[in-house]
Amino acid sequence: MNEPVTSESYAAQVRRLADLTERVSAQRAEAHTWYDQQCSAARRAVADAGDQVRRAERELAAARELQERVDAEVRLLWQELRGRLGSAGRRAGGPPGPVGGATGDPLPMLAAVRDLLARTGQPGELPGSVNPLLVLCGVVGAAVAYALGTAARTAGDRYGGDLAVGMPVLALVVTLLGPLVGLVPAKLVADRRHAVLGPRPAAIVVVAGLATTVLLLTVPR
Template structure:
């Protein structure tokens, strides 16, 4: 037969069972807290990852829009450059492809290119080495005007009535316009060289034309 358990032993067992139960409960509580902490950390990591993904998507979208703006600006600048260069095989061609190792702010680089095109597109003055050609234009204009005037006077002498009176007057007006007639080819020369018609070339042409006209008027008529 089993021996009966004493009350002291039974009480010790109850105390041990209570301690084990409390320890198990404490460990379960620690496990629950750890689990909740891990879940919260995982939720935070997921949220942070989602924010980083959204931020990266916004950055990619902004970069794509910036690239499109830069490409459009480059295409416009190349088109303007081709218009400046004109034909003759001097055209810049298609816009260049992006360089993989390019550095620097594209906005600043584009602004520098725009400033360069603005400065190169501003017309300058005709150089001084074209003065002989300008003087020749003035002489040619005066000679042409004088020849037309002489022809009108000769035609008036061969007629009578209103033509005999009007043609000499017309001949004088045409002759007096000789000094400025050379400005027509001078303007073409300036446009050809993408230059402005400043006072200096105008004075050269008018002075040469005026001197030629005075010289022709002082010559004795045949």
């Protein structure tokens, strides 16, 4: 038979059950708190990861835009360089590829290349060694204009009529423009030497052409 439980033992069991219940409640509350903290930390981690992904996407888009800009600038600069090199540049092929492990902002380097090409590509003044050639341009230009004027006057005298009136006028205009005709071949000479036909070379051509024209007009025919 079961022995009766004393009141003291029953009270002790009740207190023990209450203690266990309180301890379980505390552990359950602690577990809920830990779970909520872990969920909050996980949400923060997900949000931070999302921010990092969006930031990485923006950086990637900016990097791609910069790459396209750099590639386009490199192609333009390479094309300009090939044009400067002439036939040697046509054999150079395409622009060089990127160097592995290169660091730094490419834009300042491209700006330096543009500045270097601009400074080296500036046409200079024609040297004094081409002065005889400039004089020859002025003489030949004036002589050609004088020859055309003479041919116009001859045609007017030969065919008569209105041509006899108009052709001498045309011949006079062509002859007077003779000192300027030499500027055309002189400009070609300057272009071939990648130089500018400045005031000094142009003056040499015009003076030589003017002297030739005056000499041809004053020489008895």
